[in-house]
Amino acid sequence: MKACILSVGTEILMGSILNTNTKYLSEKLNEYGVSVLYHTSVGDNPQRLKETFEYYLNKVDIVITTGGLGPTQDDLTKEVIAKIMGCPLQRDDTIYAKIEAYFDGANRVMTDNNAKQALVPIGGKALENDKGTAPGIYIGKNNKHVFLLPGPPREMQHLFELHVGPMIEKEKNQVIDSKYIKIFGLGESTVEDKLLPLIDGQVNPTIATYAKRGEIEIRVTASGQRQSETEELLTPVVTHIQELFGDSVYSIDGGTLAELVGQRLIKEKLTVALAESCTGGLLAGALTDIPGISSVLQAGFVTYSNDAKVSLLGVSEKTLEAHGAVSSETALEMIAGLNKKIGADISVSITGIAGPGGASDSKPVGLVYIGLSYFGQMEVHQFNFHGDRSRVRSYSVLSALNLIRKKII
Amino acid sequence: MKACILSVGTEILMGSILNTNTKYLSEKLNEYGVSVLYHTSVGDNPQRLKETFEYYLNKVDIVITTGGLGPTQDDLTKEVIAKIMGCPLQRDDTIYAKIEAYFDGANRVMTDNNAKQALVPIGGKALENDKGTAPGIYIGKNNKHVFLLPGPPREMQHLFELHVGPMIEKEKNQVIDSKYIKIFGLGESTVEDKLLPLIDGQVNPTIATYAKRGEIEIRVTASGQRQSETEELLTPVVTHIQELFGDSVYSIDGGTLAELVGQRLIKEKLTVALAESCTGGLLAGALTDIPGISSVLQAGFVTYSNDAKVSLLGVSEKTLEAHGAVSSETALEMIAGLNKKIGADISVSITGIAGPGGASDSKPVGLVYIGLSYFGQMEVHQFNFHGDRSRVRSYSVLSALNLIRKKII
Numbered sequence: 001m002k003a004c005i006l007s008v009g010t011e012i013l014m015g016s017i018l019n020t021n022t023k024y025l026s027e028k029l030n031e032y033g034v035s036v037l038y039h040t041s042v043g044d045n046p047q048r049l050k051e052t053f054e055y056y057l058n059k060v061d062i063v064i065t066t067g068g069l070g071p072t073q074d075d076l077t078k079e080v081i082a083k084i085m086g087c088p089l090q091r092d093d094t095i096y097a098k099i100e101a102y103f104d105g106a107n108r109v110m111t112d113n114n115a116k117q118a119l120v121p122i123g124g125k126a127l128e129n130d131k132g133t134a135p136g137i138y139i140g141k142n143n144k145h146v147f148l149l150p151g152p153p154r155e156m157q158h159l160f161e162l163h164v165g166p167m168i169e170k171e172k173n174q175v176i177d178s179k180y181i182k183i184f185g186l187g188e189s190t191v192e193d194k195l196l197p198l199i200d201g202q203v204n205p206t207i208a209t210y211a212k213r214g215e216i217e218i219r220v221t222a223s224g225q226r227q228s229e230t231e232e233l234l235t236p237v238v239t240h241i242q243e244l245f246g247d248s249v250y251s252i253d254g255g256t257l258a259e260l261v262g263q264r265l266i267k268e269k270l271t272v273a274l275a276e277s278c279t280g281g282l283l284a285g286a287l288t289d290i291p292g293i294s295s296v297l298q299a300g301f302v303t304y305s306n307d308a309k310v311s312l313l314g315v316s317e318k319t320l321e322a323h324g325a326v327s328s329e330t331a332l333e334m335i336a337g338l339n340k341k342i343g344a345d346i347s348v349s350i351t352g353i354a355g356p357g358g359a360s361d362s363k364p365v366g367l368v369y370i371g372l373s374y375f376g377q378m379e380v381h382q383f384n385f386h387g388d389r390s391r392v393r394s395y396s397v398l399s400a401l402n403l404i405r406k407k408i409i
Numbered sequence: 410m411k412a413c414i415l416s417v418g419t420e421i422l423m424g425s426i427l428n429t430n431t432k433y434l435s436e437k438l439n440e441y442g443v444s445v446l447y448h449t450s451v452g453d454n455p456q457r458l459k460e461t462f463e464y465y466l467n468k469v470d471i472v473i474t475t476g477g478l479g480p481t482q483d484d485l486t487k488e489v490i491a492k493i494m495g496c497p498l499q500r501d502d503t504i505y506a507k508i509e510a511y512f513d514g515a516n517r518v519m520t521d522n523n524a525k526q527a528l529v530p531i532g533g534k535a536l537e538n539d540k541g542t543a544p545g546i547y548i549g550k551n552n553k554h555v556f557l558l559p560g561p562p563r564e565m566q567h568l569f570e571l572h573v574g575p576m577i578e579k580e581k582n583q584v585i586d587s588k589y590i591k592i593f594g595l596g597e598s599t600v601e602d603k604l605l606p607l608i609d610g611q612v613n614p615t616i617a618t619y620a621k622r623g624e625i626e627i628r629v630t631a632s633g634q635r636q637s638e639t640e641e642l643l644t645p646v647v648t649h650i651q652e653l654f655g656d657s658v659y660s661i662d663g664g665t666l667a668e669l670v671g672q673r674l675i676k677e678k679l680t681v682a683l684a685e686s687c688t689g690g691l692l693a694g695a696l697t698d699i700p701g702i703s704s705v706l707q708a709g710f711v712t713y714s715n716d717a718k719v720s721l722l723g724v725s726e727k728t729l730e731a732h733g734a735v736s737s738e739t740a741l742e743m744i745a746g747l748n749k750k751i752g753a754d755i756s757v758s759i760t761g762i763a764g765p766g767g768a769s770d771s772k773p774v775g776l777v778y779i780g781l782s783y784f785g786q787m788e789v790h791q792f793n794f795h796g797d798r799s800r801v802r803s804y805s806v807l808s809a810l811n812l813i814r815k816k817i818i
Contacts, residue, residue: 013445015436027424036422039450280697281690284711288689291766299721300711302693308708356700
């Protein structure tokens with residue numbers, strides 16, 4: 001099946017908002033085995049919306065629109081498309097009652113505008129929305145499938161997962177199942193090169209990679225008649241990929257590296273202390289993003305200056321003079337200082353050159369030392385990251401998390 | 410003038426990349442007074458690209474494409490569109506020499522594929538690209554203006570600023586000038602409500618607002634025959650907006666709040682010490698994003714647990730018992746502790762409930778206390794932020810930066 005995603009809203013054409021809905025829907029539809037052939041956006045203009053919708057409906061099997069379902073006069077996606085599809089609008093009493101209850105609960109007056117959200121095309125179907133007042137709409141006619149979804153990403157994604165995905169699955173008479181394998185510590189091109197023989201000629205399951213700064217996700221998607229069949233298709237491929245990438249794989253169907261490490265620390269009651277120089281608090285910031293981490297994160301130090309390294313962590317001035325702040329020796333004394341001062345199960349230190357300044361011939365931008373003490377056993381790892389200040393800092397944080405992961409998981 | 414932005418690339422339709430190019434171009438074109446009527450994306454498919462381009466060229470004055478200018482076989486934007494526009498391709502020797510030099514410099518062999526990047530439509534114009542090998546292309550014909558830009562955002566933005574913007578300005582025979590006013594501490598709807606009388610009926614300059622988490626940017630854009638004319642149009646409106654929002658305005662044509670504060674601290678040699686509880690290092694992380702901050706940032710403490718507040722900052726256990734960790738009293742003792750231990754010119758403490766856990770009836774999620782000591786003068790500010798953990802934490806960081814700003818700028 002072929003699809004077009006049509007975003008409606010003048011704010012998109014003004015560049016006021018980034019169109020993340022279209023990316024989300026594209027990724028999902030491809031997972032369901034639907035070929036997305038077009039993206040398009042128009043403003044809140046009935047004539048242009050009409051022409052654009054008709055143009056693309058003619059070319060594909062599925063059109064999904066986002067936006068223009070709200071209560072204001074500008075919101076006219078439903079009105080325009082119901083007319084084109086030949087489905088007059090009619091009030092749906094269940095939805096009307098729900099909107100009424102919402103306004104009662106919020107002690108607000110429901111206006112006629114709000115009531116228009118309860119209109120549903122005759123022959124169409126309302127897609128119930130627990131996260132907002134505007135329901136989604138489905139119209140199926142002449143082998144065309146049209147889904148109207150609200151614009152706010154949270155509501156849109158909710159309706160896709162609850163209604164659209166399952167309806168497409170049913171239409172295709174198939175079960176679609178995906179596994180997400182997450183990898184850290186390898187470049188995207190290295191991962192793709194290694195996967196190539198596996199991807200080549202692979203139809204079911206399909207394999208796709210997505211790279212976010214440092215973390216690479218491999219999606220393996222299978223379709224079949226039953227869940228047991230997709231599982232049979234997925235298992236050997238996932239195992240094969242795990243073997244290919246060894247302990248660079250940090251999760252299957254799991255969260256981010258920080259979530260994985262943070263949650264494990266909490267579960268195992270492993271206490272942690274941090275001393276950060278070039279990352280200046282970002283590692284602590286990433287770990288404290290995990291609810292409940294306060295039970296194990298004993299202390300963090302941002303020792304950006306040499307003075308702070310000496311006075312707060314007890315790094316010796318001699319070491320700083322002889323080897324510099326960015327050195328294996330300093331990283332080691334930073335964790336030794338943490339052990340003496342805090343005595344956590346795990347101590348981590350980071351010192352490096354994030355740039356743009358501070359580099360020399362022997363110590364280029366991107367040189368980073370990470371010290372790790374695990375129940376008193378101390379080690380220091382050297383890294384040479386590429387890229388600008390922000391990239392060096394975020395790779396340092398991820399690498400530190402990855403070093404902790406390898407000890408505790 | 411009316412425009413359509415056409416993104417070319419199967420990776421966009423797969424959902425592998427977020428289409429930030431289209432947002433950038435929309436924002437810029439609107440600044441130049443061009444109405445963007447359509448966004449559209451197609452894959453690397455010559456027939457669909459042809460149909461889509463023809464459809465939209467018929468409807469607008471300007472079509473800007475992004476992507477598909479690279480050296481691979483998939484890259485066919487130039488070939489397809491030059492044909493539609495009736496402009497055969499010819500090798501441009503200057504560009505050819507430049508690509509050749511690039512490959513010589515990189516010690517790589519230049520292939521025929523790379524050579525195709527030196528082809529320029531006869532009657533068209535190459536838009537020189539300092540940041541990559543593929544030049545942009547301009548074709549002007551029958552009152553239609555077609556710009557082909559490369560896909561990588563850095564190259565695309567560079568070519569827009571260097572060539573496309575000025576060409577549109579010239580075509581309109583006008584100078585376009587913008588001022589960016591940045592505001593913190595007010596909600597987006599409050600800002601818009603206050604601006605409404607100014608926006609209503611305002612044609613030149615135009616006023617638009619963009620909200621990023623907590624920071625609101627107001628863009629004022631004027632067009633005129635000469636720079637002096639646009640300045641005359643802009644100045645009273647910018648002054649009026651400054652008066653409307655008073656000291657909530659933190660910069661005009663400047664950077665982020667962290668950049669502004671960080672750079673001022675460095676310039677004035679004002680030393681800083683930080684103690685963070687609920688933000689767990691994010692304030693330190695934001696400040697250490699500023700190159701050169703090491704000269705003034707003396708130390709940062711992540712005292713997430715009560716134990717750390719007591720042992721590292723000297724907060725009294727009595728205070729923690731009587732008032733809790735999230736209290737004005739604790740925030741005060743945290744800065745007092747910093748003053749005693751570090752003695753920086755400016756000390757900042759943050760303690761609050763980021764959620765989802767840890768809240769009570771009297772202390773809801775979003776309750777945050779920020780302590781500020783400025784040359785020994787101590788004060789504590791209470792905030793009640795809305796939203797989830799991540800939003801509470803980032804508003805806390807911005808609010809702390811804003812408190813520092815009010816002291817030093």
